[in-house]
Amino acid sequence: MGSFPFSLADLEAIAPEIIVALGACLVLVWGAIESARKRPRHFAALTLLTVILAAVALVSLAPEASEGNTYLAGMIVLDSFGIFFSAIFLIAAALAVGASMRFLDDHDAHHPEFYFFMLCAVLGMLVMSRSINFISLFVGLELQALSVYVMVGYLKADKKSNEAGLKYLILGGFSSAIFLYGISLLYAATGSLALDGIREVILAEGLQDQYLMIAALVLIAAALAFKVAAVPFHVWAPDAYSGGPTPVSLFITVASKAAAFAVLLRVFLIALSPMRDSWSLLLAVVAVATMSLGNIAALTQDNIKRMLAYSSIAHAGYALMGVVAASTVDPDDASFAVAAVLYYLFAYTFMNIGAWSVVALLRRRGLAGEKLEDYAGLASRSYWAFAAMLLFLLSLGGIPPTAGFLGKWYVFTATIQSGWTWLAVVGVVNTAISLYYYLRIVIVMSMSEPADDVELVHSTPLTMTLVAAVLMTLLAGIWVSPFIEWVRGATLLLS
Amino acid sequence: MQGLPSESTLANQSLWPLGVYALLVLAMLAAVVIISALIGPRHSARRRDLPYESGMPPTGTAALRFPVHFYVVALAFLIFDLEVAFLFAWAVAARDVGWLGYIELVVFIVMLLAGLVYLWAKGALDWGASPANAATPVAEEIDG
Numbered sequence: 285m286g287s288f289p290f291s292l293a294d295l296e297a298i299a300p301e302i303i304v305a306l307g308a309c310l311v312l313v314w315g316a317i318e319s320a321r322k323r324p325r326h327f328a329a330l331t332l333l334t335v336i337l338a339a340v341a342l343v344s345l346a347p348e349a350s351e352g353n354t355y356l357a358g359m360i361v362l363d364s365f366g367i368f369f370s371a372i373f374l375i376a377a378a379l380a381v382g383a384s385m386r387f388l389d390d391h392d393a394h395h396p397e398f399y400f401f402m403l404c405a406v407l408g409m410l411v412m413s414r415s416i417n418f419i420s421l422f423v424g425l426e427l428q429a430l431s432v433y434v435m436v437g438y439l440k441a442d443k444k445s446n447e448a449g450l451k452y453l454i455l456g457g458f459s460s461a462i463f464l465y466g467i468s469l470l471y472a473a474t475g476s477l478a479l480d481g482i483r484e485v486i487l488a489e490g491l492q493d494q495y496l497m498i499a500a501l502v503l504i505a506a507a508l509a510f511k512v513a514a515v516p517f518h519v520w521a522p523d524a525y526s527g528g529p530t531p532v533s534l535f536i537t538v539a540s541k542a543a544a545f546a547v548l549l550r551v552f553l554i555a556l557s558p559m560r561d562s563w564s565l566l567l568a569v570v571a572v573a574t575m576s577l578g579n580i581a582a583l584t585q586d587n588i589k590r591m592l593a594y595s596s597i598a599h600a601g602y603a604l605m606g607v608v609a610a611s612t613v614d615p616d617d618a619s620f621a622v623a624a625v626l627y628y629l630f631a632y633t634f635m636n637i638g639a640w641s642v643v644a645l646l647r648r649r650g651l652a653g654e655k656l657e658d659y660a661g662l663a664s665r666s667y668w669a670f671a672a673m674l675l676f677l678l679s680l681g682g683i684p685p686t687a688g689f690l691g692k693w694y695v696f697t698a699t700i701q702s703g704w705t706w707l708a709v710v711g712v713v714n715t716a717i718s719l720y721y722y723l724r725i726v727i728v729m730s731m732s733e734p735a736d737d738v739e740l741v742h743s744t745p746l747t748m749t750l751v752a753a754v755l756m757t758l759l760a761g762i763w764v765s766p767f768i769e770w771v772r773g774a775t776l777l778l779s
Numbered sequence: 780m781q782g783l784p785s786e787s788t789l790a791n792q793s794l795w796p797l798g799v800y801a802l803l804v805l806a807m808l809a810a811v812v813i814i815s816a817l818i819g820p821r822h823s824a825r826r827r828d829l830p831y832e833s834g835m836p837p838t839g840t841a842a843l844r845f846p847v848h849f850y851v852v853a854l855a856f857l858i859f860d861l862e863v864a865f866l867f868a869w870a871v872a873a874r875d876v877g878w879l880g881y882i883e884l885v886v887f888i889v890m891l892l893a894g895l896v897y898l899w900a901k902g903a904l905d906w907g908a909s910p911a912n913a914a915t916p917v918a919e920e921i922d923g
């Protein structure tokens with residue numbers, strides 16, 4: 285009989301994941317037993333409670349994070365980088381619950397399953413951001429992706445939502461297969477699935493199977509570019525984001541994207557760091573294409589959800605610039621660049637959630653108001669909604685004193701410091717282009733006459749989400765030092 | 780994380796047996812198709828084009844509507860069938876993985892049990908007589 289190798293330290297280290305998994309099961313089973321349609325709010329509260337408990341567990345883990353210990357046979361790491369991303373996912377989930385409740389009520393689709401899938405997606409993201417082995421990384425990625433496909437297609441009666449979910453499922457499955465193929469080639473070339481193991485093999489033996497490694501690199505880059513919705517693998521994003529329910533888009537444009545960036549940073553800056561000369565230019569080209577296409581396509585949109593979808597593509601491009609900057613050999617500059625990406629994603633979390641929750645606030649004949657003309661005269665209708673939207677749009681456009689300005693400034697500085705000046709110039713030009721369509725919304729909101737059949741639906745949870753987003757967008761732009769300290773501490777332990 | 784032999788086998792090994800094999804497969808397939816087209820008997824009768832149903836005349840098209848219920852049951856069956864695959868994999872290594880493996884397996888089964896409870900409570904396992912199913916008579920749908 286085997287001994288008892290069961291270590292409590294392992295369980296302690298994955299406490300947030302365990303809590304979220306238990307919460308998800310509880311929501312599912314309780315929701316099936318209880319006639320849930322009558323009291324869906326209980327499940328929202330349970331989800332929120334789960335997220336808060338997981339956050340408490342995360343905070344209690346934080347002091348040990350600086351040691352960077354690995355758990356579960358080297359699958360999961362406890363480091364401040366993982367904690368930072370875990371915090372983003374939990375915050376996004378909590379805010380998304382607030383934005384979802386009234387929306388789902390109004391669409392007659394408030395079922396406990398929604399929260400089950402949201403918790404499953406969060407669980408997958410937590411695993412993604414803390415994995416240092418391709419096996420657990422892929423399991424987390426798939427759990428996240430499968431849950432998100434269902435959430436995008438969640439509105440059963442809505443054909444657009446169905447179409448979006450199906451498209452996302454098919455293309456997403458395809459990209460996961462590509463990712464897996466890349467992983468298998470990497471294993472064939474190096475004989476390891478651990479991120480640092482792969483790096484050590486490459487460092488020790490050089491690039492023996494150079495073509496195999498390049499093929500693996502390209503496949504992995506393509507799959508991750510799909511997950512962050514980078515050009516040329518972005519085509520699913522506008523359909524999925526604009527077809528899916530607004531609160532789901534709010535959640536996935538932020539959380540799924542951040543999770544994909546966590547994987548991207550870990551894979552490229554740890555496993556593939558010896559190949560940085562091969563991938564830095566590749567990612568730079570992708571970043572330029574992503575920013576430019578995202579912003580130019582957003583210029584012509586008349587549907588605000590599609591416009592925000594293209595804007596989120598563009599923002600992935602800005603963040604990718606930071607990843608390119610982090611490819612530099614100088615460890616200080618690299619760590620600064622990673623910190624810039626993290627800060628950018630942090631700022632983006634709040635400003636993007638804020639903008640999408642204003643979209644969730646607006647209804648046209650009872651359903652989501654998503655045409656640009658629905659926003660006409662918002663300023664005269666509700667001053668506060670207008671002011672909040674103005675703040676989020678300015679932040680997305682990168683205007684001080686908001687978090688978005690600081691995020692952009694930080695990323696551009698890191699890019700220039702690492703010697704990618706031309707890339708930073710492209711980024712600045714793109715920022716200027718993006719202001720046009722952000723301000724176009726502002727002009728429609730403030731200058732036009734309000735439409736008759738559009739209304740604002742107020743609900744306390746959504747208001748709380750909005751208030752939190754407003755506060756954090758301002759706070760992270762003005763009182764910056766604690767946040768900057770946080771992201772500086774959360775940069776990867778590069779060696 | 781033990782590495783492969785440091786000289787990767789992929790690049791060095793010669794691939795010509797695989798190529799010969801692929802060519803043989805293609806030649807075989809082509810031979811089957813061409814020879815049967817050349818020397819096969821050729822006569823047309825109405826009954827020859829009918830689908831084979833154990834000698835009985837076919838009763839209707841195969842593209843009929845059947846209750847979506849079957850799909851759910853088949854899906855549930857697959858999930859629990861797959862569970863058995865994991866159980867066997869664990870059983871082979873039961874002594875080596877010890878209590879940790881046992882506990883992990885129990886966690887896995889409890890998770891699946893949550894799924895079973897969900898299926899049950901949602902009525903996916905009720906066959907036929909429940910009020911929800913009675914609303915759409917199954918027999919009529921098959922005939923139509």
